[in-house]
Amino acid sequence: MADKLKLKHGVTNSAEIPSASSVVFPRKLDSRVRVDVPRPKKSRSRKDKEDEEEILVIKGIELDRNKFVKFDVFINDEDDSVSRPDNTEFAGSFVNVPQKRSDGKRKSTVLRIAITELLEDLDADDDDSVIVTLVPRAGTDDVTIGGIEIQFAS
Numbered sequence: 001m002a003d004k005l006k007l008k009h010g011v012t013n014s015a016e017i018p019s020a021s022s023v024v025f026p027r028k029l030d031s032r033v034r035v036d037v038p039r040p041k042k043s044r045s046r047k048d049k050e051d052e053e054e055i056l057v058i059k060g061i062e063l064d065r066n067k068f069v070k071f072d073v074f075i076n077d078e079d080d081s082v083s084r085p086d087n088t089e090f091a092g093s094f095v096n097v098p099q100k101r102s103d104g105k106r107k108s109t110v111l112r113i114a115i116t117e118l119l120e121d122l123d124a125d126d127d128d129s130v131i132v133t134l135v136p137r138a139g140t141d142d143v144t145i146g147g148i149e150i151q152f153a154s
Contacts, residue, residue: 025147026144028142029134029143032133032136037130037149037150038150043125044125049116053154055151057150057151060144061108061109061143061146063143065101068097068098069096069138069143070138072093075132091113094111096139134148
């Protein structure tokens, strides 16, 4: 579904972005994945932000432990009608360094990225959701993503 978005020079209309609940997970990361991820809390006070960090969680990352894998994570404000490189924030990267181990070739892991300050930079603190984009960079043809959500950690 997300791979059918019409991308032209890195520009996508956010109205075409599917919600996290409508994207079927687990999903192969053989192309760019864009989802609208709901935020459990919004408009948090300064004290709330100091007490709890908002965390983007990409769970159930299944991959071959003996293979180099890299993908980048970007976040957009839900209010931007058009997503472009100049209104997108880089949140982080997932990298797997090959490990020659004989105890099994596949592994499952989780990527957690703190996004409280990033959401402030985007002026997205009052938004109900954010647009998350996973961009494959290397070795992702056999990688599966189990889901994407936002949690809080103290």
